[in-house]
Amino acid sequence: MIAALRSLALRLWPVPRLRWLLFGTLLFVAALPGIAALGLRVYENALIRRTEAELTAQSAAIAASAALLWPGPAAAAPPEPQEDPRENYEDAPSGVDLRSSPVLPERPAASVSLAPTDPVALQVAERLAPAIAETKRATLASILLLDRQGLLLSGRDRGLSLAAVPEVQSALSGAPRTVLRHNDAYLRDTPLDWISRATSIRMHQARPIVVRGEVVGAVLVSRSPRALFRGMWEDRGKIALGVAAIFSLLLVLTGVLARAIVSPVERLSRASRALAQGRHAAPRRPTLEVREIGSLYDDFAAMSAAIARRSRYLRDFAAALSHEFKTPLAGLSGGIELLQDHGATMADAERQRFLSNMAADAGRLSRLVSRLMELAQADMGRADPAARTALAPILAAVADGLRREDFAAELAIPADLPPLAAEPGALEAIVTTLAENARQAGASALKIAASLADDEVTITLADNGPGIPEGDRERVFDPFFTSKRAAGGTGLGLPIARALAENGHGQLELAASEMGTTFVLTFPAAPA
Numbered sequence: 001m002i003a004a005l006r007s008l009a010l011r012l013w014p015v016p017r018l019r020w021l022l023f024g025t026l027l028f029v030a031a032l033p034g035i036a037a038l039g040l041r042v043y044e045n046a047l048i049r050r051t052e053a054e055l056t057a058q059s060a061a062i063a064a065s066a067a068l069l070w071p072g073p074a075a076a077a078p079p080e081p082q083e084d085p086r087e088n089y090e091d092a093p094s095g096v097d098l099r100s101s102p103v104l105p106e107r108p109a110a111s112v113s114l115a116p117t118d119p120v121a122l123q124v125a126e127r128l129a130p131a132i133a134e135t136k137r138a139t140l141a142s143i144l145l146l147d148r149q150g151l152l153l154s155g156r157d158r159g160l161s162l163a164a165v166p167e168v169q170s171a172l173s174g175a176p177r178t179v180l181r182h183n184d185a186y187l188r189d190t191p192l193d194w195i196s197r198a199t200s201i202r203m204h205q206a207r208p209i210v211v212r213g214e215v216v217g218a219v220l221v222s223r224s225p226r227a228l229f230r231g232m233w234e235d236r237g238k239i240a241l242g243v244a245a246i247f248s249l250l251l252v253l254t255g256v257l258a259r260a261i262v263s264p265v266e267r268l269s270r271a272s273r274a275l276a277q278g279r280h281a282a283p284r285r286p287t288l289e290v291r292e293i294g295s296l297y298d299d300f301a302a303m304s305a306a307i308a309r310r311s312r313y314l315r316d317f318a319a320a321l322s323h324e325f326k327t328p329l330a331g332l333s334g335g336i337e338l339l340q341d342h343g344a345t346m347a348d349a350e351r352q353r354f355l356s357n358m359a360a361d362a363g364r365l366s367r368l369v370s371r372l373m374e375l376a377q378a379d380m381g382r383a384d385p386a387a388r389t390a391l392a393p394i395l396a397a398v399a400d401g402l403r404r405e406d407f408a409a410e411l412a413i414p415a416d417l418p419p420l421a422a423e424p425g426a427l428e429a430i431v432t433t434l435a436e437n438a439r440q441a442g443a444s445a446l447k448i449a450a451s452l453a454d455d456e457v458t459i460t461l462a463d464n465g466p467g468i469p470e471g472d473r474e475r476v477f478d479p480f481f482t483s484k485r486a487a488g489g490t491g492l493g494l495p496i497a498r499a500l501a502e503n504g505h506g507q508l509e510l511a512a513s514e515m516g517t518t519f520v521l522t523f524p525a526a527p528a
Contacts, residue, residue, distance in 0.1 A: 019262050023254040030246055048096055051203050051225035052178055058141060059176070059207040059221045062132065066145065066219070069124045070211045096178055096203070103201060104181045107222075110152060110160030117159055118147035121217050125153035141223040148172065148216050162220065171206035171218040178205040183224055201225065260288040268300055275304060328361035335361075387504075388419040388526040389427055391457065395448055398431045402446075407439045412449040419526040420457050426500040427523070430508065431461070433497045434519050438463035443516060452525065459521040460511075467517050468510070476510055 125145045132143050132154070145153040150163025150172060162168045170177035183202040202224045209217040264286040271281035281304055285297055335358040343351065392413045399409035420427065431448070438446050443465030450459050468476060475481045477498050482491030494508075501508040506523040 019254065019258045022257050022262070023250065026250045026253055030250060045097060047225045048180075048203070051223060052096060052205070054139065055141065055178070055203060055205040055221045055223060056176075056207075058135060058139060058143070059205050059219045062128065062135070062143065062145075062219045062221070063207050063209045065131065066124050066128060066209045066217065067211050069127050070209075070216060071120055071123070072211065096180055101180055104166075104179055106182050106184045106202075107162075107165060107204060110157040110162050111164065113149070113151055113159070113161035113163070115149050115151065115161075117151045117153065118149070118217075121145070121147035121153055124217075129154065139223065141221055144220040146172075146218045146220060150218070153217075165206075167204055167206040168218060168220060171208045171220075172215055174208050174210070174215050176205065176207040178203065180204075181222075256288065260286060260290050261293060264289075264293045264297070268296065271300065271304075275307065325365065328364045331361040332358050332365075387421060387423045389422050389424045390419050391417055391427075391450055391459070394424060394428050395431060395450075395459075398428060398435055399448070401432075402435050402439060404439075406444055408445050409435065410445065410447045412447065414450065414452070417450055417452060417457065418528075420523040421526040422504045422506060422523045426504055430497045430500050430521060431459070433493045434461050434521075437493060438465055438517065441465040441517070455525050457523050457525050459523075460518060461521070462513060462518040463516045465516050467513070467515065473510060 128145065132145070135141070136143055144155060144162075146162060146168065147153060150161050150165075150168050152158050152160050152162060163172070167177045167179050180201050181204055183200055202222055204220065204222040206218050206220045208215045209219060264283075267283040267286075271283040274281040283297070283300070286293060335354045338354060339346075339351070346354075392411075395411055395413060399411055402409055435446055435448075438461070441463070443463035446461060446463045448459065448461050450457060452458075472481075477494050478491075479495045480491040498508045501521060501523075504523065506521065508522075509520050511518040511520045
């Protein structure tokens with residue numbers, strides 16, 4: 001199932017350009033606060049609570065005004081309030097939340113009641129009518145006064161009862177209450193109204209009118225919480241300008257990122273294609289460079305240089321290989337042709353001479369093929385990273401194997417020398433090749449010394465032979481270069497030795513010397 005879904009995703013997923021992916025990511029991140037706020041109803045609840053606070057202030061002021069105007073000896077001369085400077089005022093906690101508060105149906109219509117309206121309450125309502133009318137015009141809220149029986153004291157439904165409404169019942173019992181109700185008469189008049197369901201809700205708050213500790217009536221205030229979204233619609237020009245500014249900033253950021261990341265990657269891609277086609281590739285470094293991209297360009301330059309060196313090596317190697325094989329093959333072809341044409345009439349001595357030359361050429365070809373196999377194995381092999389080799393036994397075995405009456409090998413190995421991080425077979429092959437070359441060059445003595453410095457073991461092999469001519473010193477590690485071709489030399493011994501050293505993270509170099517020849521072999525010391 002998972003494999004099928006992954007296959008479907010791979011087929012349907014469009015492969016975008018990195019520029020558009022960066023821009024889409026930045027745009028999504030910029031829009032996240034707004035998306036989260038809408039998803040969590042932050043704006044809606046802020047709107048609801050703001051509306052509730054305004055309704056609370058209006059109903060409290062009207063209830064207090066009605067209590068002051070209520071007839072009666074105690075109400076006519078209220079005591080002077082004493083302000084306490086230490087008194088703290090705090091916002092009343094909100095009683096509604098769009099995520100948890102139920103939204104009730106639209107408020108039921110007022111019903112007919114046989115009870116008479118309280119004449120004192122009617123008198124107070126008439127006196128408050130101008131103030132209520134002005135407040136309604138300013139706040140666009142509906143404000144209704146009710147007597148202690150829940151009968152309306154103002155408006156076109158005057159004398160009808162709202163006593164069955166839950167919030168009115170709560171207020172007449174002495175507890176103010178705020179509820180949310182659907183507004184069935186609501187008509188959307190701005191395009192922003194669809195953002196929130198709070199725009200189609202009407203908030204109702206009922207507050208008791210208390211005189212001398214007794215509930216004598218109630219104030220019912222209601223309003224639709226639409227101010228925030230109406231304000232957003234009225235400020236749509238500023239909002240559009242802000243969106244345009246954010247969009248422009250995103251474009252600038254995308255351009256900077258594209259210049260610092262996308263364009264360099266595209267240049268590297270074009271350079272890689274050129275390199276694959278065998279053409280020169282040197283991409284221009286970016287002006288706005290980041291560390292990772294700079295490191296990528298450095299790695300590409302190193303890879304390009306390595307490929308160029310390898311290409312030159314292969315080209316030169318192929319040319320040298322062709323030359324080395326051409327000579328013995330030409331000798332073999334010539335000898336075969338002579339034997340085919342004149343073999344019957346040749347003298348035995350002459351025929352034997354041609355056959356000897358052909359055998360020598362065949363032997364040289366065989367040695368070349370064998371050494372080439374050794375070079376390939378040395379060049380492509382990888383040393384064991386956990387290899388540990390004691391140097392002294394290896395050098396002692398090589399010295400014993402090469403000692404002759406006319407050749408002596410002297411060792412100078414410190415007793416406390418640590419093991420080398422090299423394979424014993426590779427180390428023995430390198431030292432044997434160098435020592436054998438010294439003996440074949442005419443040296444009578446070879447001194448092998450070792451030392452430790454900076455976690456590296458340096459092995460110096462110095463002989464007393466005739467040395468290497470100055471003109472040949474730069475070519476001694478080139479494949480097929482040899483001064484002993486007549487003696488059967490293939491010119492592959494030193495290239496094989498250097499390849500074995502480098503594959504073991506070592507180095508083999510020809511050092512300057514006043515007499516004889518000196519090679520320096522370096523390997524890292526094995527970790528303790």
